[in-house]
Amino acid sequence: MTALLEVSQLGVEVQLEGSLRPVLRDITFTVAAGEALAVVGESGSGKSMTARAIGRLLPPGSRTSGDISFAGEPVLTMSPGALRSYRTDGIGMIFQDPRASINPVLPVGDFLTEPLRTLRGMSRQQARARVVELLDDVGVSRPEARLRQFPHELSGGLLQRVMIAAVLAMEPRLVLADEPTTALDVTTQSDVMSILDDARRDRGMGLVLITHDLELAAAVCDRTLVMYGGRIMEDQASARMHDAPLHPYTAALLASRPSLTLKPEYLEVIPGRPLSAVEAPHGCPFADRCALALERCSASAPVMRPLHGGRTSCIRAETLAPSLAPAAGGSRG
Amino acid sequence: MSSIAAYAGRRRRVRLAGAGDRVLVLCALVLVAMAIFVLFGSLIAPQDPNAVNLEIALQGPSSAHLFGTDATGRDIFSRVLAGARPSILGPILISLGATALGTLIGVLAAWKRGVSDTLLSRGMEILFAFPGLLLAMMAVAILGRGLTAPVVALAIANTPWVARIIRSAALRERSLPYVAAASVQGFSGLTICLRHVMPNIARTIWAQAALTFTYGMTDLLAINYLGLGVQPPTPDWGVLVNEGQNSILQGAPWETLFASVFIVLTIVSATVLSARLGGDDTAGIRA
Secondary structure, X not given: OOEEEEEEEEEEEEEEOOEEEEEEEEXXXXXXXXXXXXXXXXXXXXXXXXXXXXXXXXXXXOEEEEEEEEOOXXXXXXXXXXXXXXXXXXXXXXXXXXXXXXXXXXXXXXXXXXXXXXXXXXXXXXXHHHHHHHHHHOOOOOHHHHOOOOHHHOOHHHHHHHHHHHHHHOOOOEEEEEOOOOOOOHHHHHHHHHHHHHHHHHHOOEEEEEEOOHHHHHHXXXXXXXXXXXEEEEEEEHHHHHHOOOOHHHHHHHHOOOOOOOOOOOOOOOOOOOOOHHHOOOOOOOHHHOOOOOHHHXXXXXXXXXXXXXXXXXOOHHHHHHHOOOOOOOOXX | XXXXXHHHHHHHHHHHHHXXXXXXXXHHHHHHXXXXXXXXXXXXXXXXXXXXXXXXXXXXXXXXXXOOEOXXXXXXXXXXXXXXXXXXXXXXXXXXXXXHHHHHHHHHHHHHOHHHHHHHHHHHHHHHOOOHHHHXXXXXXXXXXXXXXXXXXXXXXXXXXXXXXXXXXXXXXXXOHHHHHXXXXXXXXXXXXXXXXXXXXXXXXXXXXXXXXXXXXXXXXXXXXXXXOOOOOOOOHHHHHHHHHHHHHOOOOHHHHHHHHXXXXXXXXXXXXXXXXXXXXXXXXXX
């Protein structure tokens, strides 16, 4: 598989209280066509910022370093015209909060057909027919009637489906889904995810799923990227990560989840509070909270390196890896 | 199809939401009446507004002359009705011009940000320095008397007020996620501004248009009052206030009084409309 999206050594600094503060450091990963990659991390770990950098939606005044290339084209230096066609044909973005991300004063039908008409040159009837078909695909009942409704008349789940339909309508080669299910209840969540997964399989599009749900990541994505404090901690096959994490942070995250089979008195916690990316120190951002940290962990910036078929940024990974597997191996239902 | 019927019903209810607001209804009625006078004022007028009859000069209100007569015996009621057109059309043009230009500049500044925003905003601030009335007088001095010069000058003078408020509304709007969503779909900036940003700030734009109308009217009638704009015998309300001045001392305040009442009614109604349209934050008095 050739890489569809290649991010290498991406660094982003944003304006904060008048000075530039780094929020992403040394982000390197690839997504192949048809591949699903999960980006997992706590709030403030930089996962959404990564997606925004890929969509060139960073706040004004921010500075980027490194490279993002899409199908061989450098994204960060695109001219306005090239950027528009990259956004129309290359990528589609699904946002966290569908209610805020759809123009509230236009009927849903306008929101859906407008890109097809203005960017794809379809006639009103063609666009309408296509949109009705798509809404049906994503499980929206009575699509004809929905087209006349306004966003405030639809539920969050319906609206998220509408947004997904709008993205799929453009048949992008890569979909960036930024916590697409956060605003939805659990049953709707699985529906929405399976719609995305089907679309990925049928159309061979790449998918970057940003989430803080490790289970969801494992269920939908081939590969998982764990982020913390603006850095990638670990990158490996989702299935393997649950049994053999390559970073103490991942191990701690896995240990702190409730389990279906084990009923412990207390859930494991990671001491301290999650660091936001702007506060991250020069060394390993997790060193302060890591039970296994040594002094040298904070001394130098961690470097991603390959290990056991994945990648890790922990400098002690070789020695620690065998002991990081969850205590009760395979206990999770 | 029952859902569509239900939907239509809901929409009608929203439209009538303002009906409970008695002040608003009253003001809307005043403005509707003024609109009728603008369109058909000279037709409704019971007498020829320019027919002179010195025998009945300076009479008070009576059944024959509802508002009385002026110093040359012209029917004041007819003159006030006929005066609606020049008095109201001018401010409407000022409002249209200032709102269009101000919206353009405001949205452009908010959308482009950076250097363009700085240039446009500083440019507007320079315009703030000129009082509208002074600009209008200068225009008359250069271009000669008549409506064109003061209307153009006042439209320009009112532009920065609109631009400043539209800019801040557009800035707030463009930071919302749906605008980012639209731009990542590949829409051009122009499409996003026209289809997404502007409809969402439409209320503010309408409120500003109504407010600009009142300010334009005050200034334009002042110009006409000073004799720099509309020329007699055209019965503009500003002209009427001026002409009636001398009669006040002779015990006949009717011409000035009734013209003023019409001016105040129109301006108050438009201000209330603006306040109700824009919500309390954009309404009211310019700082």
